[in-house]
Amino acid sequence: MLLKTLFPATVAMALLCTATAKSQQSMPPDAKPGFEVVTIKPAPADETRQGFDLQGRHIKLMRESVLNIIIFAYSMHPKQVVDAPDWVSTEFFDVDGVPDVEGEPNLVQYQYLLQRLLAERFGVRMHKAKRDLPDYALRIMPGGIKFAKTTWTKDNLPHQGGHNGADGQTMTFTNSSMADFLLLGIQHVVDRPVVDETGLTGRYDFALHWLPDPIKAPDGDAAPGLFTAMREQLGLELKATKGPVDVLVVDSVEKPGAN
Structure with a gap:
């Protein structure tokens, strides 16, 4: 299933559709998965597809910015992510990976996977503030x-x-x-x-x-x-x-x- 952004300036529908994907087997609810294998590449300039694609335990992100990944992974509004360089919202990446736990992740596990991806592959370090x-x-x-x-x-x-x-x-x-x-x-x-x-x-x-x-x-x-x-x-x-x-x-x- 291709889960794409349906109107400009928001990833809401991409995120909404992510949670609707189903499979015959789910991950154990207490699992905290990482990626068994994952590739990250700059998105081609002419790529027209955008969004989050979940097929069982196969996870693909198409033409997504680091900012979009952060706001989904941490349940934040874009204005709640501060002091980031401009490129996190203007440069786009394709991500293709498989978790190291069998079964399809639930929403919380999907977010956890992306949190680990941000830390391990994008070197994201953040702290909470008001x-x-x-x-x-x-x-x-x-x-x-x-x-x-x-x-x-x-x-x-x-x-x-x-x-x-x-x-x-x-x-x-x-x-x-x-x-x-x-x-x-x-x-x-x-x-x-x-x-x-x-x-x-x-x-x-x-x-x-x-x-x-x-x-x-x-x-x-x-x-x-x-x-x-x-x-x-x-x-x-x-x-x-x-x-x-x-x-x-x-x-x-x-x-x-x-x-």
Whole structure:
């Protein structure tokens, strides 16, 4: 399955689709995999494919920047990665690898693999800090949430899906937490970091249909914008605020050597 970015300036749908890939065998849930073998090459200038491709335990990244890998691997908004050199967002790489543990990784294991890749092959060293930044607070509307706790059992893995059409963007979340929703749903389609202030700790089933700004609405049937859709369909709001936000400060990063 090719998992590609569907509209400019965001990797949200690439990340969303990553979590939908399935296989007949999963990695043991307590496994912390590394790469058994991995190659990294500069992406060809004429490469048109972009995104994350997961086929069982075979992992491919096509035309991805180091910044995109960091924000996925650490569940961050792009503005939460600071003091990095310009090339981490302007130069692109192809990654092709197989983990050293049998089975398909879950989302957390996929992130762990990329964290190790960043450290071992790109020499990424970072430290956590707080910075005062404009952000959005994710809050429950006065009328309460408009979605229910999941009907799946605790043994089912979370599942996210979505598609992009002329009438807007549709995202579905099953057995998903608010953290899943932030990472795979909205964190990378808004202009500032999102801080979860809902207090919701469970897992839920819900869907969201909205019209991303770059997409021109067809006559008659336009979906609402993201902020309106969240209020009307989910009972959640994004409130613009400013305050201390977690950031990753990049201390060092280097371009990978030849494989």
